[in-house]
Amino acid sequence: MRPALALLQRILGFVIVFFGVTFVIYFAVFSLPGDPIRALAGDRAIPQGVIDALHAQYRLDQPLWQQYSAYIGGLFHGDFGIDFRGRPVGEQMLARWPVTIALALTAWGIEVVLGVAIGVISALRKGTVIDKSLLALTVLASCIPVFVLGAVAQLVFGVSLGWLPVAGVSDGWPISYILPAAVIAVFGLAAVSRLVRSSVIESLGSDYVRTARAKGLGEPRVVGVHVMRNSLIPASTFLATDLGYLLGGTVIIEGIFNLPGVGNLLFSAIRSHEGATVVGVSTALILIFLITTIVVDALHAVLDPRSRLG
Structure with missing residues (x-):
């Protein structure tokens, strides 16, 4: 019983560390000032309709906690997200x-x-x-x-x-x-x-x-x-x-x-x-x-x- 309890405590600690660290990273990246969609365009003008569509596609129009929840949900299906050029992050890492x-x-x-x-x-x-x-x-x-x-x-x-x-x-x-x-x-x-x-x-x-x-x-x-x-x-x-x-x-x-x-x-x-x-x-x-x-x-x-x- 004692080894099983110690293993359970260790797993619980890892779960807490995982969610804590990933949330801090997610918050630090996506709470930075500025619009990443406009930043990718550089000096080129983008129609507001295109910007709104991309915001909805990447959930940038949602609160940060909802974005993080959706990201964690995707992780359980092996989805590490998609970059702003439409390329799956998991496939890029795999290569x-x-x-x-x-x-x-x-x-x-x-x-x-x-x-x-x-x-x-x-x-x-x-x-x-x-x-x-x-x-x-x-x-x-x-x-x-x-x-x-x-x-x-x-x-x-x-x-x-x-x-x-x-x-x-x-x-x-x-x-x-x-x-x-x-x-x-x-x-x-x-x-x-x-x-x-x-x-x-x-x-x-x-x-x-x-x-x-x-x-x-x-x-x-x-x-x-x-x-x-x-x-x-x-x-x-x-x-x-x-x-x-x-x-x-x-x-x-x-x-x-x-x-x-x-x-x-x-x-x-x-x-x-x-x-x-x-x-x-x-x-x-x-x-x-x-x-x-x-x-x-x-x-x-x-x-x-x-x-x-x-």
């Missing part, structure tokens, strides 16, 4: 998800490999120059604004050295994705490496490690099996949560590197005042993050039995 998913998974893989490696090396060389240098470099890199780091990476590795393309996906995976993925991954490396480092240091001083060493087990087996199995639990929880952030945090990078993903769609929609697209993409990203959080909770319970006992 762009492969690029965003490939970019996020590539960045996530870089975080996993480099973050774990840096954390383990720093823990095994605790207090040395290597330890301090690795931690300083990861923290320093994560402090640089993403647009600055992206522009510098383009200039150095794309323009000056010519190693990687600076924009687009014409070269396919992984060539077109390595540079933007590395830029995104930099900001998670510091957290992953620090989590792994602290967990490994704690495990190295535990009783079961001393017992394993007393039995004559080699250091590679002690570290690779006994230490890593317990040390990766905090890092795995963070990495699973960070995957949701990566899927939603590619907006700026996709804009800088001109990648035709969902982030670039949101970036373009904000610039062109396509409110329906902004709300639809934001809703999809919120759903992904909430689902990822549920999966992380389940994963943590599987990896760490103490959480189930708690």
Whole structure:
């Protein structure tokens, strides 16, 4: 009964977060001053009858709460809305998800490999120059604004050295994705490496490690099996949560590197005042993050039995 109650409370919390966040986004987008229909026309004159018809079509003549209710009702039927040019937002996202998913998974893989490696090396060389240098470099890199780091990476590795393309996906995976993925991954490396480092240091001083060493087990087996199995639990929880952030945090990078993903769609929609697209993409990203959080909770319970006992 207790686990079922905890699950019910968690689901209720997610429902409240979903409706609260989506309403705030919807309100922020559609309560802005100005008429989006007239803004799309620019300097061209539009007959008032056409404006009234478009307002009725997109429910812009209704109170905001009615517009939001109609939007939520459409979500239950898989409808993320239609932009002001008559294109379904869901179809636009469907065509762009492969690029965003490939970019996020590539960045996530870089975080996993480099973050774990840096954390383990720093823990095994605790207090040395290597330890301090690795931690300083990861923290320093994560402090640089993403647009600055992206522009510098383009200039150095794309323009000056010519190693990687600076924009687009014409070269396919992984060539077109390595540079933007590395830029995104930099900001998670510091957290992953620090989590792994602290967990490994704690495990190295535990009783079961001393017992394993007393039995004559080699250091590679002690570290690779006994230490890593317990040390990766905090890092795995963070990495699973960070995957949701990566899927939603590619907006700026996709804009800088001109990648035709969902982030670039949101970036373009904000610039062109396509409110329906902004709300639809934001809703999809919120759903992904909430689902990822549920999966992380389940994963943590599987990896760490103490959480189930708690």
